[in-house]
Amino acid sequence: MAELEATAAVARDLIRFDTTNYGNGKSNGESDAAQYVAAKLEALGLTPQFVDSEPGRTSVVARVPGRDPERGAIVLHGHLDVVPADPANWTVDPFAGEVRDGMLWGRGAVDMKDMDAMILTSLDDILGAGDLPSRELVVAFFADEENGGVYGSHFLVDEHPELFAGATDAVSEVGGYSIDLNGTRAYLLQTGEKALVWIKLIARGGAAHGSRVFRDNAVTKLAEAVAKLGREEWPVHLTATTRAQLAELSRILGMPVDDPDALILSAGTAAGFLQAGIHVTTNPTVLEAGYKHNVIPDRAEALVDIRPFPGQEDEVLARVRELVGPDIEIEVVHSDIGLEEPYQGGLVDAMVASLHRFDPGAPVLPYLMSGGTDNKALAKLGITGYGFAPLQLGPDLNFPAMFHGVDERVPLDALLFGRQVLGDFLRTA
Ligand SMILES: [Zn+2]
Numbered sequence: 001m002a003e004l005e006a007t008a009a010v011a012r013d014l015i016r017f018d019t020t021n022y023g024n025g026k027s028n029g030e031s032d033a034a035q036y037v038a039a040k041l042e043a044l045g046l047t048p049q050f051v052d053s054e055p056g057r058t059s060v061v062a063r064v065p066g067r068d069p070e071r072g073a074i075v076l077h078g079h080l081d082v083v084p085a086d087p088a089n090w091t092v093d094p095f096a097g098e099v100r101d102g103m104l105w106g107r108g109a110v111d112m113k114d115m116d117a118m119i120l121t122s123l124d125d126i127l128g129a130g131d132l133p134s135r136e137l138v139v140a141f142f143a144d145e146e147n148g149g150v151y152g153s154h155f156l157v158d159e160h161p162e163l164f165a166g167a168t169d170a171v172s173e174v175g176g177y178s179i180d181l182n183g184t185r186a187y188l189l190q191t192g193e194k195a196l197v198w199i200k201l202i203a204r205g206g207a208a209h210g211s212r213v214f215r216d217n218a219v220t221k222l223a224e225a226v227a228k229l230g231r232e233e234w235p236v237h238l239t240a241t242t243r244a245q246l247a248e249l250s251r252i253l254g255m256p257v258d259d260p261d262a263l264i265l266s267a268g269t270a271a272g273f274l275q276a277g278i279h280v281t282t283n284p285t286v287l288e289a290g291y292k293h294n295v296i297p298d299r300a301e302a303l304v305d306i307r308p309f310p311g312q313e314d315e316v317l318a319r320v321r322e323l324v325g326p327d328i329e330i331e332v333v334h335s336d337i338g339l340e341e342p343y344q345g346g347l348v349d350a351m352v353a354s355l356h357r358f359d360p361g362a363p364v365l366p367y368l369m370s371g372g373t374d375n376k377a378l379a380k381l382g383i384t385g386y387g388f389a390p391l392q393l394g395p396d397l398n399f400p401a402m403f404h405g406v407d408e409r410v411p412l413d414a415l416l417f418g419r420q421v422l423g424d425f426l427r428t429a
Helices: 006-015 031-043 113-128 151-159 218-231 240-253 262-264 268-277 313-324 347-358 373-380 411-426
Strands: 021-023 047-054 059-064 071-077 104-106 137-142 167-172 176-183 185-191 198-202 281-289 299-307 331-337 364-369 386-389 409-411
Touching: 006 031, 006 104, 006 113, 006 411, 021 373, 031 047, 031 113, 031 137, 031 313, 047 151, 059 151, 059 386, 071 113, 071 386, 104 411, 137 151, 151 176, 151 373, 167 373, 176 268, 176 347, 185 240, 185 347, 198 218, 198 313, 218 299, 218 313, 240 262, 240 268, 240 364, 262 409, 268 364, 299 313, 313 331, 347 364, 347 411, 373 386, 409 411
Parallel strands: 071 137, 071 167, 167 386, 185 364
Antiparallel strands: 047 059, 059 137, 104 409, 176 185, 185 386, 198 299, 198 331, 281 299
């Protein structure tokens, strides 16, 4: 078997560190993966710095000088943790880093040990050739992104803001990859993220024997509230980013722009990314109640993941209260801001130009991401964040399904493409 290309090899090594983040502060930790990336940075002649927010919750930061020290630094960042993977559902061992059918399989293959590897190998290409990136870089590998960055990016930004001194922009995950629009390969460039509000619903009732006629049942009340939120059809909401995106989609697909849902659903599997860019979502994700088959519990809880548009948090929460009714208590467990930057300016132009050097003429569309990244934490320091982890993908891979999905995998040639495009961008931005 041919030797694995360096980006794939690094991504594979990283997948083999099981850095599962279970949430609620429960995690396998990132220390081993952090040691690994720090050794790679040292091998490039850099001086990595470890930051532990808690034992085992390790982030790594290093500075790379730029050709033009007058310009603001770019925070080039990835996260080291991954969401859980149940091996019973997978075709392969999710933490073996197996290569099969021209793809690297494993938890983190696209979220985001692929980009971690692309950062390391593209820097190796630049520094190894005796060159420098155009702008100074703050290279950061964060812990805890998958649980809101409390033990990672937010901790570093709050406790060690000096690490990011002089930085004006940030580049990271979820953007830069290709989508197939009815035979046209296009790329999404992420210039915004929705906000997030994670709530707990609490229903209370009486405790009673499971055989009684009993209306004050906490489980029943909770189930009704959960169903209302889960089934709510939030109306189309457009922002500057999605208006520009829809105009491009309309041009490429030859469809009218006046029915945004229909237009996005015609975008094939990419709709999995785009649909939540025009609707608020209120997805119930965790249920907890009861302890015995014949006991009615006096309390039932549910977790709901809410993604409002930037600045819309209070309005959406008010509507959620209305939907669940006065009997249900709502506790905000965690929230974070939304971000939206204009689809213009030097950095956007540089990203588009780099994509075009490797895929001439391909359309590039602005993208408002429904998820969140560590860019939210960096925004507290006035740093403008973008999603640009370039991957050229074939039309057959359902890429949105890879994120937090079963059988997460990434084509090997996409990783090489990413290394090259990212390197080009860092040299020219
Ligand atoms: Zn991620």
